[in-house]
Amino acid sequence: MPSEVDELDSRLIRLLATEPRIGVLECARRLGVARGTVQARLDKLQSRGVIRGFGPEIDPAAIGFGVTAFVTLEIRQSRGHDAVARHLGGIPEVLEVHTITGSGDLLCRIVARSNADLQRVIDGIVGYHAIVRASTIIALEEQIPYRVLPLVAAAIHGGRPDRSRDTPDGPTAVS
C-alpha cells in the first residue's frame, strides 16, 4: 500500500479546499496538468479514503447550538462500550465519541443551545445504567477551528523527505 500523498495530491486537496465549487477542468488548469490526471488523482484519493467526501460543512452554532462541551464518561465495566456508544448515537447533540486512555473511558463532544440546555443534554447522556460518572468541560472559545490543510501540506511523501514540516501552510508556489 503506497498510501500517503504526494505533492500533486496535496496541491489538489488544498485547491479544492480553497475553492470547492471549481470543476475538474479548472483544477487541471490551475495545477498545470492534464485533466485526466486530476480526475485519476481524485478517484484514487477517494477510493483510498483520503477524501471521505464533499459533504457540506455545517456550523452547529449557526443552527442554534452555540455551546460546545467535552464530556468524559466512566463506564461501569470495561466492556459495554458498544452498548453505551449505541445509546449515545441516539442523541443528536452528541457529535463525536472516542474511547480513550486514562481515568475516563469515553470522550464525547456535545453541543447544546445554551448552558441551561446543556444540562438537558447531559441528563440524556448520563441517564443510562452503565454510565458511572460524567465529567463535563465547556469549550469557551474556539482558538483554532478544526483544520487539516496544514497537515496535508506537511504530509507530502513524494518529494524531499519532509522539510515541508517547516512551512505549515505555506504557499506551494503554484504557477
Next chain:
Amino acid sequence: MPSEVDELDSRLIRLLATEPRIGVLECARRLGVARGTVQARLDKLQSRGVIRGFGPEIDPAAIGFGVTAFVTLEIRQSRGHDAVARHLGGIPEVLEVHTITGSGDLLCRIVARSNADLQRVIDGIVGYHAIVRASTIIALEEQIPYRVLPLVAAAIHGGRPDRSRDTPDGPTAVS
C-alpha cells in the same frame, strides 16, 4: 435574526450530505421544488454561515496520521492564550484548539504518525515557555465519528415547536 433552519433547509442539507456530487438541478428535482428555490436556499445557508463550505473531508489516518490524542494544556498566566494559540497554530499536527473551563486552560486535538511520533508532536507543543503542564489522552477507537446530520434533523424550527427532540435521527418522511 430569524436564524435556524426550516424543514426544506434540513432536507437540502441532508441530501447534499448523502450525495454531495449532485447539482442544484438534481436537488430541485428530488426535493420537489424549483431550481431557483434551491439556489436561493443554498446562498442563504452559506451567507448565514450554516454551511461553511464544501471542502473535501480529509481523513488524517489515510495520510499516515493514525494516532489521535487530546492534550489539555495549563498556561502560565490566565492571559497569554492568544500567544499560545499562535504557537500551536504553527504546528500542523494540531487540528483544533479550544479554551476550556476546569483545571486546564486549553484543549487541543492532535494527530501523529505513531505513538512514538506523538512524543515528537507533544514536545513541539510543550516546548514553549508559557506552557506549564500538558496532560495527554490518546483516542483509542472512534466510537462515533464526527457527525452533524442528526443534529440538523433535530434542529428544524419551521414546523411544529420542536417535538423533533423526541426523534433524534428520525425520518422526516421525505417524499
Next chain:
DNA sequence: GGTGAAAGGTCATTAAG
C-alpha cells in the same frame, strides 16, 4: 476534440406572510 447537459444569472409573475 466535439457534443449534450448542466450551472449560474436575471427576470416577470404569482403567492403568501
Next chain:
DNA sequence: CTTAATGACCTTTCACC
C-alpha cells in the same frame, strides 16, 4: 408591502464519449 417561490430565458462551462 415585503418576502419567497416559480418557470422561463440566456450564456458559459463542464463532463463524458
